[in-house]
Amino acid sequence: MTGRNGHAGHVTEPAPKPAHPPVQREVEVVGRRPVNAYVELSLAAPEIAERAEPGQFLAFAIGGETSALLLRRSIAIAGAGDGVVSVVVAPHGPGSTWLAGLRVGERVDVVGPLGRPFPAAPAGARALLVGGGYGAAALVGLAARLRSQGHEVAAVAGAASADRLCSVAELSALAAPVEVTTDDGSAGRTGRVTVAVDELLTGVGVVYACGPMAMLRAVADAATALGIPSYVAVEESMACGIGVCMTCVLPVVGEDGRTRFSRSCVEGPVFGGDRVRFDDVGKLPHDVVGADAMGVVAP
Amino acid sequence: MTGRNGHAGHVTEPAPKPAHPPVQREVEVVGRRPVNAYVELSLAAPEIAERAEPGQFLAFAIGGETSALLLRRSIAIAGAGDGVVSVVVAPHGPGSTWLAGLRVGERVDVVGPLGRPFPAAPAGARALLVGGGYGAAALVGLAARLRSQGHEVAAVAGAASADRLCSVAELSALAAPVEVTTDDGSAGRTGRVTVAVDELLTGVGVVYACGPMAMLRAVADAATALGIPSYVAVEESMACGIGVCMTCVLPVVGEDGRTRFSRSCVEGPVFGGDRVRFDDVGKLPHDVVGADAMGVVAP
Amino acid sequence: MTVVETGVDMRTALGAVEIPGPVLTASGCSAFGQELEPFVDLTALGAVVTKSVQLRPRSGRPTPRMAETPSGMLNSIGLQGPGIDGLLAEDLPWLAERGARAFVSIAGTRVEDFAELAERLRGVPGVLGLEVNISCPNVESRGEVFACDPVAASDVLSAVRAAADPAQPVYAKLSPDVTDIVSVARAVRDAGADGLSMINTLLGLVIDPDTMRPVLGGVTGGLSGPAIRPVALRCVWQVHAAMPEVPILGMGGIRNGLDALQFVLAGASAVSVGTAVFNDPSAPVRIHDELAAVLAARGFASLSDAVGHAHRPAGVER
Amino acid sequence: MTVVETGVDMRTALGAVEIPGPVLTASGCSAFGQELEPFVDLTALGAVVTKSVQLRPRSGRPTPRMAETPSGMLNSIGLQGPGIDGLLAEDLPWLAERGARAFVSIAGTRVEDFAELAERLRGVPGVLGLEVNISCPNVESRGEVFACDPVAASDVLSAVRAAADPAQPVYAKLSPDVTDIVSVARAVRDAGADGLSMINTLLGLVIDPDTMRPVLGGVTGGLSGPAIRPVALRCVWQVHAAMPEVPILGMGGIRNGLDALQFVLAGASAVSVGTAVFNDPSAPVRIHDELAAVLAARGFASLSDAVGHAHRPAGVER
Ligand SMILES: Cc1cc2nc3c(=O)[nH]c(=O)nc-3n(C[C@H](O)[C@H](O)[C@H](O)COP(=O)(O)OP(=O)(O)OC[C@H]3O[C@@H](n4cnc5c(N)ncnc54)[C@H](O)[C@@H]3O)c2cc1C
Ligand SMILES: Cc1cc2nc3c(=O)[nH]c(=O)nc-3n(C[C@H](O)[C@H](O)[C@H](O)COP(=O)(O)OP(=O)(O)OC[C@H]3O[C@@H](n4cnc5c(N)ncnc54)[C@H](O)[C@@H]3O)c2cc1C
Ligand SMILES: Cc1cc2nc3c(=O)[nH]c(=O)nc-3n(C[C@H](O)[C@H](O)[C@H](O)COP(=O)(O)O)c2cc1C
Ligand SMILES: Cc1cc2nc3c(=O)[nH]c(=O)nc-3n(C[C@H](O)[C@H](O)[C@H](O)COP(=O)(O)O)c2cc1C
Ligand code: FES
Ligand code: FES
Numbered sequence A, B: 001m002t003g004r005n006g007h008a009g010h011v012t013e014p015a016p017k018p019a020h021p022p023v024q025r026e027v028e029v030v031g032r033r034p035v036n037a038y039v040e041l042s043l044a045a046p047e048i049a050e051r052a053e054p055g056q057f058l059a060f061a062i063g064g065e066t067s068a069l070l071l072r073r074s075i076a077i078a079g080a081g082d083g084v085v086s087v088v089v090a091p092h093g094p095g096s097t098w099l100a101g102l103r104v105g106e107r108v109d110v111v112g113p114l115g116r117p118f119p120a121a122p123a124g125a126r127a128l129l130v131g132g133g134y135g136a137a138a139l140v141g142l143a144a145r146l147r148s149q150g151h152e153v154a155a156v157a158g159a160a161s162a163d164r165l166c167s168v169a170e171l172s173a174l175a176a177p178v179e180v181t182t183d184d185g186s187a188g189r190t191g192r193v194t195v196a197v198d199e200l201l202t203g204v205g206v207v208y209a210c211g212p213m214a215m216l217r218a219v220a221d222a223a224t225a226l227g228i229p230s231y232v233a234v235e236e237s238m239a240c241g242i243g244v245c246m247t248c249v250l251p252v253v254g255e256d257g258r259t260r261f262s263r264s265c266v267e268g269p270v271f272g273g274d275r276v277r278f279d280d281v282g283k284l285p286h287d288v289v290g291a292d293a294m295g296v297v298a299p
Numbered sequence C, D: 001m002t003v004v005e006t007g008v009d010m011r012t013a014l015g016a017v018e019i020p021g022p023v024l025t026a027s028g029c030s031a032f033g034q035e036l037e038p039f040v041d042l043t044a045l046g047a048v049v050t051k052s053v054q055l056r057p058r059s060g061r062p063t064p065r066m067a068e069t070p071s072g073m074l075n076s077i078g079l080q081g082p083g084i085d086g087l088l089a090e091d092l093p094w095l096a097e098r099g100a101r102a103f104v105s106i107a108g109t110r111v112e113d114f115a116e117l118a119e120r121l122r123g124v125p126g127v128l129g130l131e132v133n134i135s136c137p138n139v140e141s142r143g144e145v146f147a148c149d150p151v152a153a154s155d156v157l158s159a160v161r162a163a164a165d166p167a168q169p170v171y172a173k174l175s176p177d178v179t180d181i182v183s184v185a186r187a188v189r190d191a192g193a194d195g196l197s198m199i200n201t202l203l204g205l206v207i208d209p210d211t212m213r214p215v216l217g218g219v220t221g222g223l224s225g226p227a228i229r230p231v232a233l234r235c236v237w238q239v240h241a242a243m244p245e246v247p248i249l250g251m252g253g254i255r256n257g258l259d260a261l262q263f264v265l266a267g268a269s270a271v272s273v274g275t276a277v278f279n280d281p282s283a284p285v286r287i288h289d290e291l292a293a294v295l296a297a298r299g300f301a302s303l304s305d306a307v308g309h310a311h312r313p314a315g316v317e318r
Helices: A046-051 A094-100 A133-148 A168-172 A194-200 A213-225 B046-051 B094-100 B133-148 B168-172 B193-200 B213-225 C083-097 C111-120 C150-163 C181-190 C226-242 C257-266 C283-297 D083-098 D111-120 D150-163 D181-190 D226-242 D257-266 D283-297
Strands: A023-035 A038-044 A057-060 A073-076 A079-081 A084-089 A107-114 A127-132 A153-159 A178-182 A206-210 A230-233 A249-253 A259-263 A270-272 B023-035 B038-044 B057-060 B073-081 B084-089 B107-114 B127-132 B153-159 B178-182 B206-210 B230-233 B249-253 B259-263 B270-272 C012-014 C017-019 C023-025 C066-069 C072-075 C102-106 C127-133 C170-174 C195-198 C202-205 C220-224 C248-250 C270-273 D012-014 D017-019 D023-025 D066-069 D072-075 D102-106 D127-133 D170-174 D195-198 D202-204 D221-224 D248-250 D270-273
Touching: A023 A046, A023 A084, A038 A094, A038 A133, A046 A079, A046 A084, A046 A107, A073 A084, A073 A094, A073 A133, A079 A133, A084 A094, A084 A133, A127 A133, A127 A194, A127 A213, A133 A153, A133 A168, A133 A206, A153 A168, A153 A194, A168 A178, A178 A194, A194 A213, A206 A213, A213 A230, B023 B046, B023 B084, B038 B094, B046 B073, B046 B084, B046 B107, B073 B094, B073 B107, B073 B133, B084 B094, B084 B133, B127 B133, B127 B193, B127 B213, B133 B153, B133 B168, B133 B206, B153 B168, B153 B193, B168 B178, B178 B193, B193 B213, B206 B213, B213 B230, C012 C270, C017 C127, C023 C283, C066 C220, C066 D226, C072 C226, C072 D226, C083 C102, C083 C111, C102 C111, C111 C150, C127 C150, C150 C170, C150 C181, C170 C181, C181 C195, C181 C226, C195 C226, C202 D226, C220 C226, C220 D226, C226 C248, C226 C257, C226 D066, C226 D072, C226 D202, C226 D221, C226 D226, C248 C257, C257 C270, C257 C283, C270 C283, D012 D270, D017 D127, D023 D283, D066 D221, D072 D226, D083 D102, D083 D111, D102 D111, D111 D150, D127 D150, D150 D170, D150 D181, D170 D181, D181 D195, D181 D226, D195 D226, D221 D226, D226 D248, D226 D257, D248 D257, D257 D270, D257 D283, D270 D283
Parallel strands: A127 A153, A127 A206, A153 A178, A206 A230, B127 B153, B127 B206, B153 B178, B206 B230, C023 C270, C102 C127, C127 C170, C170 C195, C195 C248, C248 C270, D023 D270, D102 D127, D127 D170, D170 D195, D195 D248, D248 D270
Antiparallel strands: A023 A038, A023 A107, A038 A084, A057 A073, A057 A107, A079 A084, A230 A270, A249 A259, B023 B038, B023 B107, B038 B084, B057 B073, B057 B107, B073 B084, B230 B270, B249 B259, C012 C017, C066 C072, C072 C220, C202 C220, D012 D017, D066 D072, D072 D221, D202 D221
16 A cells, blocks of 8 residues: 555645634624534635635634633534535534534634645546545535636545535536445445446546545555545544644654654645555654654564 | 621621421513613422412522533522512623523522521511612512611612612512612612611611621621611622532621531521621631631631 | 342452442542442442541631633642541431441551541441541641652551551552652552542642632642543552552542443542532432443453453453 | 733743743644644743653553543643654744744753753744653653652652753653652752743543443543642742742643643743643633733732732732
8 A cells, every 4th residue: 555654656646725814703604504413604704705615624613711621622624605604513522512502693713724624636537536425525615616716526526424524516516426325334335435446436536525534544555546636524533623633643754755753733634645644643653753763663 | 896706795686497398499570671781580389389478589590401400599589479489680690691682481490488588576576678789679578578677667778879779669568668779870879788777777676688698797787786686688708509519608606606617508598787706707817616627727 | 239230240349348339439529428328328338438537627728719620620628527527426326327438548647647547437337447637737847748659658657557446447549740650659559558448639729810819728729520531540550560569449520331431441430429429419419320330331341351451462351 | 912902011030041022832732833823923922841752752552542531631642752753854934934932851861851842842943841751751761750760750850960051941740649749849949940831741540431441542531621720829829929930831631721820820930731722722811811811900010919919928919
C-alpha cells in the first residue's frame, strides 16, 4: 500500500492553504431544518460565506459564557452563498446536541472558515465524490464548484441506515450517477460505500471523500491502488480548530517523503488520501519526525 | 436593642416548620411576564403549588447537565394556586439572568417548597407587611392568607426606584393602606421604607418583612423598639437550599436565649426579627454556640 | 435498589463490612442524612457518610462560607457541628432507627482527639465504620495539615485503628494537595487504615471583584465539584496502581453514573457523592441506578468485576 | 491598546523589562503566535509566550491528546515542536519581524539541556526573556518532575540564570502539584529566578466510558481552564504573601477581565491566557481591554496600583 511509509511515490500534493484568513463573529441562526437524523442550520454570516471554500469548516462556541463546555465544536461547511452559511449537525454528545437545538433568531459565536479546502481537480478529470453520513453535506459545495469548472462528477452517499443519509437530493442535482448505499439496506444498495466506489472508480481522475475515518481509509486505499489521487477530509478531535493547541494531529507524509504529526485543523482537514498513514493514527511510529526525541527508536 | 444578645426577652417564637416536605420536579414554564425590572415566571407544578406556604422559596437548577453553574438559585414563591407557582426574578448575575430568560414551554428542575413559612399573626392583630424590591412579591400570598383569616393588613413596598417596585397592584387589592416609597422619589414617597413604616406601626400587632438585609434590620429594629413581634425573610447565599451544606448560616438567638449559627434555608428564611443578630452577620461572636471550639474567646 | 432490574450485583464492601450498594454520600455534603429523606431512601445507600465531627460542638466559620466557581464551588464551613455528644445523642440514633448505615467522619487537631472520637464510637449501633478526615490543621505542628505529611497522617491512623472498634473499618481520607499521594496512602495503609477515601477538596481561593478581597472569611477554601474530577480520578488511579489490594472510596465531582463508572474503573470499590447533592438532592440514588445501568450495558455481571478494570490491558475485558 | 480610552496605565514589567500591557499568551496555547494573527494584534500583547521548546524537534505523543472536562480540558501533547534550531530559524524571526515580543518557554529533561537552550537564546532579537518550564520529568531522578522538588527546580534555575543573557529576565514556571508551593518558589527565587509563572496544569485523568481505558495515550494529562482557576489564585496568593517582591506572571483559567483582575489583586503583575484561547481566539486582547475597563471602574489609575491589592487590609483602597 502506498502511503504506509515515506518512501513510495505519492500521487497527491498537500491541499492548498485557504485564500482567506478566518474571522470570528457572533451570528444569527436564520434557518433550521431537520434532515433525517440531522439538523441543518443556516447562519447569517456574510464575511464567512464570501470566504468559504468547499472542504472548510466552522468552529462553534457552545453554550455561552456560563457553559462548562469550553472547547469549540468543528462542523463542516455544507453550503455558502448570499451571506448565509449552512451546516448539517448530527446530535451526538452535549456540544453537538446543543448546536442542533439552536433556534431561529438565536445567536452563536463562530470562527471560520477554517482549514484547507479541497484542491481543484486535474484539468478535464472526472471526479468521484464519496460521503459517509453527514459527511456528504460537505461535498455539495465541492460538486457545484467542480461542475462549474466543467468537470464530470459522480457521487456515492453512504450511511449506516436510511435516516443517516444526507444531501442526496442536493448531490443528485449536481452529479450523475449518484449511488446510495446503506449498511442495513434500508435505502439504496446494501453495504459500505466501497461496493459502489469500486465500480465507479474506472475512468475517474480524482476522488474526494468526507466521512468516518474507516470509510476515508477504504476509499483512499481503493483510489491509491489504481493510482488515482484522492483527497480526504478527516475528522479528528480538535480543541482549538485554529492551529494553536496541537491536539488534532495525524501522521501525514509530507512532500519530502517524511512523516510528520500534522494538525488536521490547519494542515488539513483535507489531506491527500495516500499521505495519511491511517494504520498509524493513534500511534507513534519511529519514523515520524521528532519521534526519536520521544525515546521511540527504530525497531 | 433586644436581639443583640441572648439575655433579653424575645417577643417572637421561631417560625414553624413547614407542613409538608419539599419535592423535586422538572416543571414547565407556563407563563412569563416582564414586571418593571423583573420577570414573573409561572410554573406548572401542582405538587409544589399545593404544598407552598407564604414565605417559602424554590431552588432552581441552572442551565442543564452541561452548565458550569452547579448551585441552585433560591427564589421566593410569589404565588401558588391552581397547580401553578409563580416567582419574580431579578436578573442579576448569570444564574438569575438565565432563569429570567426562560421561555414558555421550556422546562426547569426545581426543588420546593423550601424553608419555613411566615407564622400566623396573633389573634385579631393588625399586620404590617414590608417589602423591599422584588421582596414584596413574597408578601402577596401572606397578605391573602392574613385577610382570609380576618386580619387587617397594611403594607409598604419600597425600592431604589420606580422600576424596581414589585407587586404593588396585588398588594393594593389585599391591604390598606399600601404605601410606596422609592429612594429616588421616582414613585410614591421619597426615602426608605422606614419613612412609611414608622408611621404605620402604631396599633400593629405583627410585622412581616422581605427584602434586602439592611431593610430587614431597620424594620425589625423599629418593631422591636415598640415591642411588636416581627418576622423577616432573609436572603443569605445558599449552596444547597435544603439544609445539608451549612453555607447559609446567620447568628440567631434561640428559644433558650443562646445564639447559634442557624441555617437560613431550613431554620429560616423566616426568622423572628428580634432574634437575628444583624450586627453580627458575617462575624463570629464569642457567644455563638461552639465559638470556643473555633478558638474565639470572650473579650 | 435496582439489582433486580439491571441484573448487576451491586454489592460491595467498606473494608470487611459488606454494603448493598457502592454509592455513599460525601462527608459534609449531606449533613447527617435527615434533610435528604424527602429525596432519597437512606437505607438504599451504601452508607451515609456524616459531616466530620470533632470532640466539641463547633460554630464553624463566619459567612461568607462559599463561592461558586466554574463547575465547582469553594467552601470554608469550618466543620460546624454538634460535637461527638450531640452526634451520639441525636444524629446516629436517628439514622439507626431508620436502618441507615452511618460511616462516621471524625476530625481533630491532635492525634489524641481522633483516638478519643474512635473510642467513643465503638459499638455504637448503626455505625458501620469510620472515615478519618485528616485534612485538618495539626495544632502540634504549626498548623500543617495532617494529610500533607505521611508521618502525621500515619500517627493519626494508627491511633484511630488502635482505639476503634475492631469490627468497624477505618478509612483515611486523603488530600490531593500533596506532591506524592502514593506515599501518603502507603503510610496510612501501613499504619492500619483498612481503606482510603479519595479525595478531599483542593485548596483554592476566589477574590470578590467588588470588595477586592478574598470572598471567604478564611481566605482560602476547599474546591469541590466536577471541576476537580480529573484530579480525583488521577489520585485514585495512582494509588490503585501502587496498592491494588487497598479498598478505595472514590469521590470528587461525581455527578452521574458515567462519572461513578470512571472511579470504579480506576480502582474505587465504592464512591461518595458530594457537591452534586447541592445541585440534585436525589443524586445519590440516581447515580446508583445510573451506575447499575451503565455497568449492565457494558456486560458486567457485578460491580466488583469492574473495579480497577481500566488498569488491565485493553482487550482483557473481564 | 486601550490605555487612552480607559485612562488606566496598563504598563508593567517582566523582571526588569517593561512591557506595554499585562496580558500574555500562555505557553502551548498559542503555538508561536502565527495562527492568532487573524484574531489578535500580536504587538499589542505584553508578549507571546511560545510553546515550550527543547533542544531537538519532537513529534509529541500519539493521539488522543486531549479530553474535555467540566470547565476545563486535559491535554497530553508531549511538547510537540520544532526544537531550538527550528525556533531560531523560523518562529522567532517571524515574531521579531512583526515587532511582537517573545517570552520563550524552554524545557528539558536534564539541567544541561535548559542551560544550553538559554545559551542559544542569548541576544536573539525579539526575545524578551525566558520562561523555564520545569514541569518535565527529570531523567536523572527517575522521572520525577523538576518542579516537584525544590532542589531539582533550583538546579535548573541557577543553571539557566547563569547561562542566559543578563538582559533577559528568567521566570520559573511552577507546578501546583506540590505540598508546599511557597518552598519551591523560594528555592527558585534564591537560585536566581527573576520572576515566577504560576501555574502549570494539574495532573489529571479521564477514563473513556466506551473503551473503559484512560482517554489519553499518556494515561494522565494536564488539567487547565476555568476549573483550575481557584487553585491558581490560591498559589499566586500564597507566594505573593510570602514573597511580595517577586514578580508573578499569573495564569490558570483566565477567561475574562474580572478573572484577570483576581490574579492581579492576588499579586500577579502580568497574566497569561491559555485554554481560553481555544474557546475564543481573540481572548488575549479582549481580556486586556476588559481588565483595563474593570480597573478603571474601580478607580485604579494604573495596573501596578492593583497588584497585590487584595492582601492589604480592607479599607486601605490604595
Ligand atoms: C473538521 C471537522 C468537521 C466536522 N463536521 C461535522 C459536521 O458537518 N457535522 C457534524 O455533526 N459533526 C461534524 N464533526 C464532528 C463534530 O465536531 C463532533 O461530533 C462534535 O465535536 C462532538 O461534540 P459533542 O459535544 O457532541 O460530543 P462529545 O463526544 O461529548 O465531545 C467531547 C469532545 O470530543 C470532541 N469530539 C467528539 N467527537 C468528535 C468528532 N467526531 N470529531 C471531532 N471531535 C470530536 C469534541 O469536539 C469535544 O471536544 C466534524 C469534526 C471535524 C473535526
Ligand atoms: C430565600 C431566598 C429567596 C430569594 N428570592 C428571590 C426572589 O424572589 N427573586 C430574586 O430575583 N432573587 C431572589 N433571591 C436572590 C437570588 O437567589 C439571587 O439573586 C441569585 O441566586 C443570584 O444568582 P446569580 O447567578 O444571578 O448571581 P451571582 O452573584 O453570580 O451568584 C453567585 C452565587 O452567589 C449566590 N447569591 C448571589 N446573590 C445572592 C442573593 N442575593 N441571595 C442568595 N444567594 C445569592 C448565588 O446563589 C450563587 O451561588 C432569593 C434568595 C434567597 C436565599
Ligand atoms: C460544603 C462542603 C463541606 C464539606 N465538609 C467536609 C467534612 O466535613 N469532612 C470531610 O471529610 N470532607 C468534607 N467535604 C469534602 C467532601 O466530602 C468531598 O471530599 C469533596 O467535596 C469532593 O467531592 P465532591 O466533588 O463530590 O463534592 C466537604 C465538601 C463540601 C463541598
Ligand atoms: C494544550 C496545552 C498545551 C500546553 N503546553 C504547555 C507547554 O508547552 N509549556 C508550558 O509551560 N505550559 C503548557 N501548558 C500549560 C499552560 O501554559 C498553562 O500554564 C495552563 O494551561 C493553565 O492556564 P490556562 O488554564 O489558562 O490554560 C499547556 C496547556 C495546554 C492546555
Ligand atoms: S485543533 Fe488545535 S491545533 Fe488543531
Ligand atoms: S443552603 Fe445549604 S444548609 Fe442552607
